[in-house]
Amino acid sequence: MNVKYMYSFLAVIVLFLIAYVGTEAVGLQWLFGVLIPYAALLVFVIGFGRRVMSWARSAVPFRIPTTCGQQKTLPWIRPNSIDNPTTTGAVAVRMFLEIVTFRSLFRNTRMKAKADGRITYQLELFLWLGALAFHYAFATVLVRHLRFFMEPVPVPIKLIETLDAFFQFGLPVVYLSGVVLAAAVLYLALRRVFIPTVRYISLANDFFPLFLIFGIAFTGILMRYFAKVDIVGIKALTMGLVTFSFPESEVLKGISGLFYGHLFFVSVLLAYFPFSKLMHLGGIFLSPTRNLTTDTRARRHVNPWNYPVKVHTYEEYEDDFREKMVEAGLPVVKSLEAAAAEKE
Amino acid sequence: MKLVERLAANKSTIVKKWFDLVAATYPPDTAKFLKANRDPFHNPVGKTTLEGLSAAFDALLEGADPVVLDRALDPIIRIRAVQSFSPTQATAFILALKPLVRELWSKGPSDPQAAADLRQIEDGIDQVLLVAFDIYLKCRETLFQLKVDLEKNRIHHAFVRAGLVADTPVQPSAAEPKGAV
């Protein structure tokens, strides 16, 4: 058994039990429903900000974008302005495609040679699809949850809910995003277990967030479709969190421990976020191989800590080799005589 | 059915098992990569190995002709010669075929003819091993030649720079044969 995913899995189970027992048995609804979420949010905001600031504090001494297409040179050669962007606008397009469509992952092509020697290409789509499905489903779920923090619920959110429930089956109507999220997380986790190279490089830090997010999706789905929790009470609590006017303890006590488990998972995710690889959310914007223009030969980039270095000057070089240079008929700045006279 | 015919009929299974054994000479994670990735340009080691084993197996059944075997095995051994295997490790995978053959043989008739058939195939495998060893040595010699050439060039150039090489005009015909450079 692999300790990396076992530990992560156990950690998630334990986290759930803490919240469930803490509320159902010990009665710590205030702690898990109010205090911890606030604290987690605080940690998230401050941690995220600090991490981004710490990146921003580090200098960008050189412009080192990876050029993934033809450079802009002679007017009759068509440049690839997105993959080799020379303007800020083009960089924005490159970044947009990178962030919104995971373009680099999409490059993952596989080639197959047919029996007759011809070559065909096929996209290695699974990782890209899995990643896209995961991120978009997560985003949709997040947006949908805004309904818990707004009264009245704004039209755009209702619209998204309608779209998300497009297939109109199940009762209550099944939201696609939740199902896709759980499935995508499962795929990404299984991939780490079964693809040998990926398993070899995976750390506990890679399994933990996946299991945690799966826990969030799972408890969410349980509450919506099976456990039928006290939705009015929950909304009273969540509205209370944004308006700072909390419902009676009785209402809090009436909410199922399942919900507090769900909320605790979310809190842990928020607090864990700034200290983990999940910070790629912020980091991708700062990646120097993607977010800089490639016009480095046309426009000078300034290094803030550029310092003078020791060099071997031409004068020193000529001093080293003057005789040989003269003998070989190479021009010198100082004649042999002048150099000799200087020495004396 | 004769052993050779049965081997031919079971070729894909045996070659597959054989390939798995060769892949197992790499670290486990790499081995799975070699087996799983079908892209000939991203997994040249896996692709070359599978093709080579298949060709060597055919050659074995057709009488283990050294020239044919050489062509079949060269690509595999060439790769293993640069992958920090010892000489035995680089070539011993040939022997892994023997138990696979015996396993199949043991399921068939055990008359004297069958025993003779087995002996014949095993002799053939020995032949394959010898060819593999020749190729291995040839590859290592090439490697060392490349190293020697590199050093020779460096020293020669150093001599030229030091003015120690006489500039005698060399007739094209008398010049060093191309390829030795």
Place this chain on the structure above:
Amino acid sequence: MKDLPKAKDFYSRLAHRPDSASDWMDVPVEIRKGMYCYAANPKSLDTLGFPYARDWNPVEGDWKLPENWQQIIHEGFKERLERFRSFKVFMDICVRCGACADKCHFFIGTGDPKNMPVLRAELLRSVYRNDFTTFGKLLGRIGGARPMTVDVLKEWWYYMFQCTECRRCSVFCPYGIDTAEITIMGRELLNLLGLNIDWIATPVSNCYMTGNHLGIQPHAYKDMLDFFVDDIEEITGVRVEPSYNRVGADILFITPSGDVFADPGTYTAMGYLILFHYLREKYGFDITWSTYASEGGNFGFFTSHETMKRLNSKMYAEARRLGVKWILGGECGHMWRVITQYMDTMNGPADFLQEPVSPITGTRFENAKSTKMVHIAEFTADLIRHGKLELDKRRNRHLKVTFHDSCNPSRGMGMLEEPRYVIRNVCDHFYDMPENTIREQTFCCGSGAGLNAGENMELRMAGGLPRANAVKYVHEQHGVNMLATICAIDRAALPPLMQYWVPGVDVTGLHEMVANALVLPGEKQRETNLRGEPLEGMEDDSDE
């Protein structure tokens, strides 16, 4: 039949390595012969003023490290995190998705899992977590952190010198994480402890003192070019007259010194001489070579940012001293990465030079208006486009050419079409290799970033396997017999690679083929190409 050995048992005794533990941190590093390069000569380190110059041997247990080496690494690490956002961000954001895992030529060729780019970075990242992150300090091993030990240091050294900084992995990374950056930092840190390899340190020291990696002194540099002048006269009947260190020339030419000293690069150097002579005769082109700035390549780049700057300073210094208008650069790989992404920043601004304009076609090289340095493939492509070169393609018609995109011009610059345009105009037969092995997805020669030594020949052959495999494909499909390239390291590294994997394919620079096709004013009927090989098939046409 129960006595028959089971295939599996039988075979397990012959396995390559003992079953590796499930966790890479438990697999100890083993420095293998043929995979590593010799330690740096202490004299070379002394010349450069590098710390801890000493005799040491990578395969011996004691590396004679300074007492406080862990502190040196820790502080060096910290300093680099502050100086390079790339380093800091790349340490933090990798999600280990595995997209890069099978993109590295060293992983594909050697089968060593620690050559997966992500794992190469994890070698450093694990120490980063331990030293600089709260979670790493708290969770230790389970959080992917480990303390810096001698074994870790040895692992760093072994694998930082099994990376050619080719950046192929960064093309596929969803966050653009660039292993070249990781390797550059790793090597900088190792340099703080005097742990360089000789194939890098000695060229760097040579280049510092004599101006070029090979340590060619000025008179010898001129001698070598004089040999070429004689050879060219013998082949073409025309005597070319290069000039050196000439104050007042229009343009300064800088090319890697490898082309002056090693075949087949020498034929490319002859190609430059012939092209410049042609242009001078026809259009009054005025260019000078320099013995001081006699190296385009920059092994300093494989040492540290500072060393790169120290070596590269000669280019602008010499251009200023000679009073030229702009600089023309020869065919070289990492030289152009340095010029494109570093030179202007570290050695500029080159405000004493003029915005480059081709004196022959009048083309303004606006893409180089700040560095003032033009790539010769751009320059020649422009000449051909304007019909300024008289070319006889037939002299190259025995060639079936494919083009190897060198890593740095493709992924650090984006020069993909210019060389192809030139090849198509000087050769009849051109075939590209399969799509995901060329252009920005090109496979490295396996010998870049200072790894083209002799003692690591096995590593070079294994690392070059993916490239050779693609060449083999076009060799078998189309009968390709010539591998063209615009990099001096390629010209040195690819011939042995071809000899080993694809015999029958030779290696050439772009301008060798240009010069073979170029019809010089007043030349005699050419009977051989620049290599002295008879021109096949030309005999029939000689009366035309």
